Amino acid sequence: MTQKRFANQTVIVTGAGEGIGYEVARQFCAEGASVLVNDILPERAKAAAKAIASETGADCIAAPGDVAEVETVRGLVAQAVDSFDGLDVCVCNAGLTSWGNFFAYKPADFERVVSVNLRGSYFLAQAAARQFRAAGSGGRIVLMSSVTGHRAVPYLSAYGMTKAALEMLARNLVLELSPHGITINCVAPGAVITPRNLNDDPDYEARWGNLIPVGKAIESADIANAVLFLAAPESEKITGQAIVVDGGWTSTSPIPDMGYGADYEN
Ligand SMILES: NC(=O)c1ccc[n+]([C@@H]2O[C@H](COP(=O)([O-])OP(=O)(O)OC[C@H]3O[C@@H](n4cnc5c(N)ncnc54)[C@H](O)[C@@H]3O)[C@@H](O)[C@H]2O)c1
Numbered sequence: 001m002t003q004k005r006f007a008n009q010t011v012i013v014t015g016a017g018e019g020i021g022y023e024v025a026r027q028f029c030a031e032g033a034s035v036l037v038n039d040i041l042p043e044r045a046k047a048a049a050k051a052i053a054s055e056t057g058a059d060c061i062a063a064p065g066d067v068a069e070v071e072t073v074r075g076l077v078a079q080a081v082d083s084f085d086g087l088d089v090c091v092c093n094a095g096l097t098s099w100g101n102f103f104a105y106k107p108a109d110f111e112r113v114v115s116v117n118l119r120g121s122y123f124l125a126q127a128a129a130r131q132f133r134a135a136g137s138g139g140r141i142v143l144m145s146s147v148t149g150h151r152a153v154p155y156l157s158a159y160g161m162t163k164a165a166l167e168m169l170a171r172n173l174v175l176e177l178s179p180h181g182i183t184i185n186c187v188a189p190g191a192v193i194t195p196r197n198l199n200d201d202p203d204y205e206a207r208w209g210n211l212i213p214v215g216k217a218i219e220s221a222d223i224a225n226a227v228l229f230l231a232a233p234e235s236e237k238i239t240g241q242a243i244v245v246d247g248g249w250t251s252t253s254p255i256p257d258m259g260y261g262a263d264y265e266n
Contacts, residue, residue, distance in 0.1 A: 004032030005032065006031040006089075010085075011036070016035075017045050018195050019194035019195060021037075023220035023224040027221070035049075035061075036063040067094045073127055076124065081131060089141075089231045090125065092144060094121075095116060098156075098158055099156060109158070117162035129141065129177055132182050140231045141184040148163055150244065150250050151250050170240050171240045185239060185240065185241045190217075191217050192217070192223060212248060213248030214247035230243070
């Protein structure tokens, strides 16, 4: 029998009670990893860990807490080491999508989105990197960015800024992490069909499908595929990069009606 891709590996995934993080945790478990499922909502973390463990048969445990708290993210790494004897992959997925008109955006909202998206990811990456360095076995860090870190989307100024910052963080840290065999990369999702997005807009899938060049909104599995790729042994020389998974959306720019179309080649 062939060994599963992530057998004997330990993975932390934040914000994994539902949505993209849940699918990332599920795919790692299906590939043999032991996974810590973090979520700010304890019941959601427990339910997710239980469902994933029963579906995959892997070790999957709940690790509730708010990633904005530095003690929480340090505790996640400590819990991984205590429970599974080490850490191999850290996925800083939790992020707060914070909508708001720039003219009215409140300092408290700014503090919160920066605390969750940046402080949470920065200090979790730091805690994971300290563990990887101490163990001397290298490691993988994946940060969850967004296409809004590449393109202007209305009313997402603070959120988009945090996502662009995460991509610079990955580029910067290649200097300090590469000597320890640690890679750090980002995945930048486009419009993903998640419970939160469907709750905000029941027509989400069709509306985005009409806009996106490939004709379909993105699925959490598409994002998880990219995360697992970056965490796999064959990606050891990919670091400081961002993989955009958006069905071509960021490659397009609106143009005026030029009066010609599909028949242009004629
Ligand atoms: N869904 C999308 O279309 C999309 C697009 C681009 C980027 N992203 C990014 O992908 C990541 C996951 O997105 P999603 O839409 O699946 O997330 P989501 O908003 O659905 O949240 C997923 C889980 O994270 C938990 N969570 C929220 N704040 C937390 C915190 N402070 N600490 C720990 N857990 C917390 C929530 O309780 C929830 O169960 C985020 O970083 C998001 O910015 C999502």
